[in-house]
Amino acid sequence: YALEIPFTTSSSSPVHVSATMKIYCVLLGLSTLAASSSAQFAIFSAIGSFFQSILGLYESPQYKAVSNASSVDFEKRFYEKTVWTCAEGSESSPTFMKLFQYIGGENVNKTTFSMTVPVRMHYMEISNSSINFTEMCFFIPKDHQANPPIPTGEGMRIRKDGEMNIYTRKFSGFASNRDWHAEYKKLRQALLDAGEPFKDDKSFFAAGYNSPMELLNRRNEVWLLGK
Structure with missing residues (x-):
């Protein structure tokens, strides 16, 4: 669940992208093994939040x-x-x-x-x-x-x-x-x-x-x- 807390980063180096994809694959694999829909939602949300943070897409008050x-x-x-x-x-x-x-x-x-x-x-x-x-x-x-x-x-x-x-x-x-x-x-x-x-x-x-x-x-x- 810690991945759901918002964060941002601007790194786009090959090493960073590689690490990002590894994390994505691990999370995706875990989501297929999750027994409950709530667990699946949490993991898929973590995936989405992880990539949102990389792209700086979090919405905030103007x-x-x-x-x-x-x-x-x-x-x-x-x-x-x-x-x-x-x-x-x-x-x-x-x-x-x-x-x-x-x-x-x-x-x-x-x-x-x-x-x-x-x-x-x-x-x-x-x-x-x-x-x-x-x-x-x-x-x-x-x-x-x-x-x-x-x-x-x-x-x-x-x-x-x-x-x-x-x-x-x-x-x-x-x-x-x-x-x-x-x-x-x-x-x-x-x-x-x-x-x-x-x-x-x-x-x-x-x-x-x-x-x-x-x-x-x-x-x-x-x-x-x-x-």
Whole structure:
């Protein structure tokens, strides 16, 4: 299932293509041996996601960068209206699987669709040294945003976000809760120092764009809502 987490790469060398085809063949062979339809779907989805990542085909929310001119510590963006499917939880892995099953057809219409980016998580700061994970969301592809399939999983919902300004800070590496918290604090302080208006309620979004398979040039972002 780890292959389903979104990732990107731009390599097109002969060695890379050869390795890619070997992985494809292994996954294809496993899919023919899978006993259940759910296992087959997971493996075929992994194949599709693997090649999508190579070609950079993952769909994501469109935004416009808004010049802030005063700081290199953050970027201000304007996002159009977006629709997400979200799952409540206290741990990221089981919450991710609920969303994975949703895009695999566990919804009232039994609709399946491709993985998107980013995987968006919501955190609450409960002290100066700790945060709580509360929710994870997948971006609904544009073709389904007008009438998104209703999830059937427990603790899941469709979330419709209006137009919004987002302040974001990028960083790389494999992000832990400690990393998310540290970057949130840096972003918050940078906004306070710059006098930027933002929703300061001890909560923030964490956006991940990569699979555990991608070791370099990873993209992580913390988001705070603008006023």
